[in-house]
Amino acid sequence: MIELIRTNSDNSDFRFLVKQLDAYLKITDGDEHEFYNQFNSIKSLNHVVIAYLDGKPSGCGAFKHFNDNSVEVKRMFTTIKTREKAIATRVLTELECWANELNYSSCILETGVRQKEAIQFYKKNDYQIIANYGQYKGVENSLCFEKKIKR
Template sequence: MVIEGVELRPAPPTDADVLALTTAQQTELAAMYGADQPLVALHPDIAFTVLTLDSTAVGCVGLQPVGPGLGEIKRMYVVPSARGWGLSRILLEAVETQARERGLTRLRLETGTKQVEAIALYTHHGFHPTPPYPPFENEAVSLCYAKDL
């Protein structure tokens, strides 16, 4: 499915659109989970992809290196007004392509128990539940998933 007006662009973590989108995501998660939300710093080598719709940034996803062959999806987010159109699927496919291009053979991610749409997206695209990995092993609201590429 092609959505008119959608463009993807690479961006560093200091990009203004990335900062705005990840701040909005963290605000939304804080409202959803309160003090239960795990706060995790990003790796300095994280690479973001920004999704624009008619030249307006409406989504992003980060690919964070973890170790040989392993990457982690971080800060995947689509603004509420742009949800339901398949934009998160476009972001997920883009980050998987980027991971393969970097020689990664496995992707992992963490999401929350209340994010049912995200859980459905990830499982539909071949991510399988895994035991929680650090620093999420003691987080009751965290669910971890992984996919071999």
């Protein structure tokens, strides 16, 4: 059974999952890890969703304010052992619902071009590729997405 909770970045299960995510990204990002890592602070994320599978933390995601209309999805991760169980989709959907409740109309995010699974995941969840924004402008290994969520 999958259970979702809304919390913030002070949650110890979120921090546990983010450590696993960072270890994975250090490998996939290679020499660019430090560049990307500077934009992934979890010090003050107020909108975090954690998924529990059979009572164990199995996936997470968060968002932060980007502008008056959009939130930026951050720190999406599912443990290797719990992939292919729709956990990431459940987390992302919950983040989108929460952002919608707060009157945001879209979610944006960045992922690396080397993260093929993430790219397919976001496309499958109706995210559209957009021009790289903010700190990712001109970064060849970044791919940015957006999804309209206003219902």
